Amino acid sequence: MDKNTLLSSFGKWVEPINFKKLEKQVSHLKQDYYTKKLTTKSLLLLLLHAHLNEKESLRAISDSVIEDELQEAVGLDSISASQLSRKNQEVDPSIFANLFLDLVQKIQGNKQHRKVSMPLKIIDSSTIPLNLTNYKWATFRKTKAGIKLHLRLVFVDKDMTYPEKVTITPADVHDHEQLEVLVDEKEAMYVFDRGYMDYEMFDRFFDDGIFFASRLKKNSVVRTLEHFTIPEDSSVTSDAMVVIGSTQKRTENVFRLVETVDTQGKEIRIITNRFDLSANEISDIYRSRWAIELFFKWLKQHVRIKTFYGTSENAVQNQIYAALIAYCLLVLVRMETEAKQSLLQLRRWLQALLWKPYTKWFRRIQWRSRGST
Template identity: 70%
Template sequence: MDKDTLFSSFGKWVSTINFQQFKEHVEVLGHDKYTKKLTAKAYLLLFLHAQLHEKESLRAIADGVLDEDLQKILGFESISASQLSRKNNQVDPSLLAKIFLDLVQQIRCHMQQSQPCRMPLKIIDSTTIPLSLTNYKWATFRRTKSGVKLHLRLVFMDKGNVYPEKAVMTPANEHDRSQLEVLVDEKEAMYVFDRGYVDYETFDRFFDEGIFFASRLKKNAVTRTIETFEVPKDSPILSDSMVLLGTPQKRTENVFRLIETVDSQGNLIRIITNRFDLDAEDIGDIYRSRWAIELFFKWLKQHVRIKSFYGMSGTAVENQIYIALITYCLLVLVQLETNAKQSLLQLSRWLKALLWKPYEKWFQRIQFHSKKLARGTPSAV
């Protein structure tokens, strides 16, 4: 990127990517060994631009290169859809995974500075992305369907903001429970997940290793009550008890805490946890935060492009999902750097409107409207 581009809003947005480290990884993989035009860096920048603008096809991405400002950062004036397709199928997903994890580490450092003593709340879930059976036979999981599954660990930040921390992509027929131990790999955190991850042996191991969790228990789960705790009369908690999980033939070795409450529709929710140091209402609130990952998946599917893909190979699909996650993390880093009060969607709208303008204009708009929101003044956007 030239000097002018570095000072543009787009240049500032992507500036947190460690391009020197990226270049070293590219050299190790040999991706640019015989490349004269579409280098791995140009590919990354072009496809980030495509995600930001939700380009619908490779042809649309190629047509976007007619933009002279985009040409300056790419180093070429035209590209064909076939060239884009070849590169998209050649780039090793591990290259993009390294960028994603590096951005996650930067976000984590920001959060540790602002909340040094807080135990992270991490939400685990998955979403299935359906694919055409005709074009994606390698991802078949039903007689008439294909698809991939994105297993995700999401960190719940202050004020309900979130960021993805770890991602695993598998065929859609992979059971969620098989990825639980992959996504739970740190002790200093509180994990929240739904009943699809219930596994009594794993729960016992979590208890023994001091890994905190809260999960919804299945309706037909067998429990044996050891002790019942008193619940305040005005509490939304219906019951709070210490239990063993499972039948006499196959029962947990450790005791867990079972909390019964109701959701916003009045449906019964049974929450199992190994936290005995928190109020039952706090546990209920922690579990309800799991909804944040559903909203995150909804955001991804609505505001970046992961519902349809630019390529039909497994590599192309994985690359596109990683670039979507990188797009999200780059916006989170801007939000943290500017202390923005606006949503990521609003930040991205302003970014697209001021893409090639000096980045100060983008930041000034963010800060101006953040101050208005802090004062309680309605923000006209």
């Protein structure tokens, strides 16, 4: 990228990416060994530009390179859809995956994040259906194909969440099989739905000092050992110490079962190993799980992950990791500018001022932030 591009809103947006690390990985894996035109870096920048502008196809990405500013940003004066397709299939997804993790570390190093002593980490998955004819490698039924995005989302507060860890599997992989992968540290509180029920794993979390809260399945067998006092004027209907499971398969440790009702009056049973919090706090923690549903909705509506630019496994994963990188870049801008606006609003202003000096974008954010306080 030339000096003008670096000073543009697009240049400022992608600035947190560790391009030196990218070059080292590319060199180590010999990804650009025979490349004459389209480098891995150029592909990444084009994918980020495509996500930002929701380009519908490789041909649309190819046509967008007619812009002088984009040419300068990616170091190309033209590129064909076939060249894009070939490069997207060749690039090892681990390169983009590592760049995503590097951005996560930058988010966690921000002063706003360092204030969080016990982060809330929400675990869930989202299935992305694929056309069986074009994605035979993702077959999970005779007539269906698809992949599953297993994700850990950090909930800092209602205004700030970000993806921290992700695994991509065939759609037929059960959620609870990824639980051990996504729960890997003690200094956090994990929240997940009943699809992750695993009594043996719950006992292991208890023994290892890993805190969690999960919704209990309706047919789960519960033996109550002691009831706790229910707070007044609360949606909590029961608070008890319990063991869960049948005689043949029962937890070795005792847990806490908090029963409450949602906004529609439906009963929710929450199992946890936190006895130091109030029943209302446990209820509120579990209700925070909605944040990951909103995150998946945001991804499917505002970047391209429902349809893909390529049909190979590499191409699909590269597009997903580029989408996560795009999201993290917006989070970092929000943190740097201390913006009050949503990521969607920051994205809209970025689209409008893409090749303008980034100071215009930042002034817009900060002026609006001051006006909203």
